[in-house]
Amino acid sequence: MGRLYEAVTLLPRGALAFGAAAAGRGDAGRTLLRADASPGEGRQEPLRPGGARVMGHAVLTVLLGALSLVLAALFVLAVARGALYGFVDHGPYDTSWGGPSRAGAWLAHFAVATPAGCAALAAMYGTAALQRRTTAPLRGERRVRWALPAALICALAGTLFVIAFVRQLP
Numbered sequence: 001m002g003r004l005y006e007a008v009t010l011l012p013r014g015a016l017a018f019g020a021a022a023a024g025r026g027d028a029g030r031t032l033l034r035a036d037a038s039p040g041e042g043r044q045e046p047l048r049p050g051g052a053r054v055m056g057h058a059v060l061t062v063l064l065g066a067l068s069l070v071l072a073a074l075f076v077l078a079v080a081r082g083a084l085y086g087f088v089d090h091g092p093y094d095t096s097w098g099g100p101s102r103a104g105a106w107l108a109h110f111a112v113a114t115p116a117g118c119a120a121l122a123a124m125y126g127t128a129a130l131q132r133r134t135t136a137p138l139r140g141e142r143r144v145r146w147a148l149p150a151a152l153i154c155a156l157a158g159t160l161f162v163i164a165f166v167r168q169l170p
Contacts, residue, residue: 007128011065018058021051029054067158068127075120082113
């Protein structure tokens with residue numbers, strides 16, 4: 001549950017860290033971006049990064065935070081339209097998936113929404129892990145090479161998804 005909380009709070013933490021770094025409080029911004037505030041065993045005390053570097057990490061955290069909020073909304077939508085389908089749609093079910101009965105429509109929507117909700121939760125978990133890997137230099141660790149390109153690709157994919165979703169709305 002901790003990683004999911006971390007994923008949902010990425011956007012505000014990134015925005016606050018950006019503001020702190022812009023105001024000249026890079027240490028406060030760095031603390032907001034780090035998942036664990038104290039270095040553990042085998043880690044060295046990180047160098048104090050400049051404000052521009054903290055702001056760069058904050059912008060990336062905001063992008064990943066926006067993606068995780070979209071994923072959280074997809075999870076809520078999957079629960080509302082899947083597990084709670086019979087309560088949110090009162091029929092008629094003649095043209096619904098699994099219709100014409102209410103039970104059949106509810107079952108069909110539940111069967112589709114369950115894997116979609118699980119995928120959204122897994123993606124949120126992955127987004128939090130990706131943010132931890134991209135901000136590794138703020139904790140005195142080495143960042144893996146694929147973390148930054150993967151974070152940028154995920155942010156771009158999330159943006160394209162939101163644009164496509166909004167365009168399909170009536």
